[in-house]
Amino acid sequence: xxxxxxxxxxxxxxxxxxxxxxxxxxxxxxxxxxxxxxxxxxxxxxxxxxxxxxxxxxxxxxxxxxxxxxxxxxxxxxxxxxxxxxxxxxxxxxxxxxxxxxxxxxxxxxxxxxxxxxxxxxxxxxxxxxxxxxxxxxxxxxxxxxxxxxxxxxxxxxxxxxxxxxxxxxxxxxxxxxxxxxxxxxxxxxxxxxxxxxxxxxxxxxxxxxxxxxxxxx
Amino acid sequence: xxxxxxxxxxxxxxxxxxxxxxxxxxxxxxxxxxxxxxxxxxxxxxxxxxxxxxxxxxxxxxxxxxxxxxxxxxxxxxxxxxxxxxxxxxxxxxxxxxxxxxxxxxxxxxxxxxxxxxxxxxxxxxxxxxxxxxxxxxxxxxxxxxxxxxxxxxxxxxxxxxxxxxxxxxxxxxxxxxxxxxxxxxxxxxxxxxxxxxxxxxxxxxxxxxxxxxxx
Numbered sequence: 001x002x003x004x005x006x007x008x009x010x011x012x013x014x015x016x017x018x019x020x021x022x023x024x025x026x027x028x029x030x031x032x033x034x035x036x037x038x039x040x041x042x043x044x045x046x047x048x049x050x051x052x053x054x055x056x057x058x059x060x061x062x063x064x065x066x067x068x069x070x071x072x073x074x075x076x077x078x079x080x081x082x083x084x085x086x087x088x089x090x091x092x093x094x095x096x097x098x099x100x101x102x103x104x105x106x107x108x109x110x111x112x113x114x115x116x117x118x119x120x121x122x123x124x125x126x127x128x129x130x131x132x133x134x135x136x137x138x139x140x141x142x143x144x145x146x147x148x149x150x151x152x153x154x155x156x157x158x159x160x161x162x163x164x165x166x167x168x169x170x171x172x173x174x175x176x177x178x179x180x181x182x183x184x185x186x187x188x189x190x191x192x193x194x195x196x197x198x199x200x201x202x203x204x205x206x207x208x209x210x211x212x213x214x215x216x217x218x
Numbered sequence: 219x220x221x222x223x224x225x226x227x228x229x230x231x232x233x234x235x236x237x238x239x240x241x242x243x244x245x246x247x248x249x250x251x252x253x254x255x256x257x258x259x260x261x262x263x264x265x266x267x268x269x270x271x272x273x274x275x276x277x278x279x280x281x282x283x284x285x286x287x288x289x290x291x292x293x294x295x296x297x298x299x300x301x302x303x304x305x306x307x308x309x310x311x312x313x314x315x316x317x318x319x320x321x322x323x324x325x326x327x328x329x330x331x332x333x334x335x336x337x338x339x340x341x342x343x344x345x346x347x348x349x350x351x352x353x354x355x356x357x358x359x360x361x362x363x364x365x366x367x368x369x370x371x372x373x374x375x376x377x378x379x380x381x382x383x384x385x386x387x388x389x390x391x392x393x394x395x396x397x398x399x400x401x402x403x404x405x406x407x408x409x410x411x412x413x414x415x416x417x418x419x420x421x422x423x424x425x426x427x428x429x430x431x432x433x434x
Contacts, residue, residue, distance in 0.1 A: 025265040025266070025284075025286070025288075025302075026265075026284070026287075026288040027288070028265070028281070028282060028284050028288065029282070051302070052342070052344075074342065075342055075343060075344050075345070076341060076342040076343070076344040077340070077341060077342050078339075078340075078341020078342060078344075079288070079341075084340060087340065096340070096342045096343060098343050098345070098346075098347040098348050099264065099302065099306065099343070099344050099345040099347075099348060100302075100305075100306025100309060100310055100345065100347075100348035100352075101347075101348070102302075103301075103302035103303045103305070103306050104303060104306065106303075107303045118310065119310065119351050119352075120310060120347045120348045120351045120352070120380075121347055121351075122351075122380075122381065123329075123378060123380065123381025123382070124347065124377065124378045124379065124380065124381065125377050125378075126343075126347065166299070167282050168280060168282030168283045168293075168299060169263070169265050169266045169267055169282060169283055169284060169299060170282050171266055171299060171300060171301040171302075172265055172266050172301060172302045172305075173301070173302050174301070175301040175303075176301060176302065176303055203301075
């Protein structure tokens with residue numbers, strides 16, 4: 001099974017109106033070349049699930065600037081003024097979610113859970129419209145899982161099966177999103193042959209990965 | 219001494235040997251510069267590691283080792299990287315001893331508002347709601363007022379970050395503990411009188427019987 005495809009072939013899988021996830025934290029650990037190709041392709045009306053909307057020039061924020069996002073689900077949008085502009089004008093719907101809740105929603109989506117109970121957001125606007133459940137005298141919010149049509153993630157060293165080794169603080173949402181979409185595409189800094197990675201160091205198994213793009217050209 | 223530096227230095231006195239600590243962006247980040255010697259404190263960065271170290275020397279920046287504000291930092295020997303689910307499991311699970319963050323408003327019930335001003339500024343809560351809900355001790359570190367306006371209120375009127383989770387408020391004027399009875403002024407900066415601190419605070423302060431001088 002050959003999972004290696006070109007960046008153009010990768011973004012061809014993304015159509016107008018789809019729900020996509022993009023890994024990264026303020027651009028750190030984002031699949032930058034896939035994002036650039038998606039901007040070039042110009043698909044629109046996307047629902048984007050992402051920790052944040054990056055910066056106007058860095059990360060998933062470029063898709064916001066290019067007006068390709070219909071709905072954004074994120075924990076932080078303060079570093080991209082364009083997100084605020086489109087939110088205030090009503091061009092883009094923005095759902096703000098506590099970061100830990102967002103991470104867990106993606107994890108739940110990828111691991112067969114129907115939801116989870118978190119104390120985060122109790123007594124704030126986050127609880128609006130959500131079921132509250134008391135366990136041992138403590139109040140929790142029922143939060144539901146998130147899934148996507150396509151997840152675009154980034155890895156440092158990836159073998160041709162899709163096993164991923166990460167570097168630095170780039171794991172963030174990548175490991176979670178790898179499990180929570182119908183199709184998962186990883187942008188690798190470096191692609192190696194199967195067997196070259198030490199299984200002790202692999203964080204994301206290749207079973208989650210549908211396609212690999214060689215982003216680093218190594 | 220710079221006002222913010224003074225506050226950060228006082229906050230650092232709250233740290234204990236072995237604590238896991240998460241510092242917010244801005245003034246709280248400065249607390250890291252004042253960890254007492256011979257004390258091991260482990261800084262957690264919610265974007266995915268424990269062992270956050272100081273900014274690297276110029277030329278040694280690594281774009282993949284950044285803090286939650288996207289600034290280049292370092293990871294110390296003994297540190298570890300993890301994903302966001304693990305990171306917030308650490309936070310919600312009570313494994314963070316102290317979180318230090320700023321506030322737009324804080325009130326006498328320990329409610330905190332620091333993530334949005336409706337119609338003006340809506341950056342999102344990021345990790346703040348989880349941190350304030352999950353950390354064992356929540357310290358608000360900030361200047362006592364903003365442009366002469368009260369920030370320590372009877373009741374917050376901005377959207378809350380969390381309800382009733384703040385334990386301690388440290389400003390340039392003093393150290394205030396949130397108690398069931400209300401806000402207890404425990405330490406006062408000798409440059410101010412009790413009347414001045416009360417005038418700068420909307421909520422009624424309870425003055426500790428053993429009120430002491432705020433020292434850094």
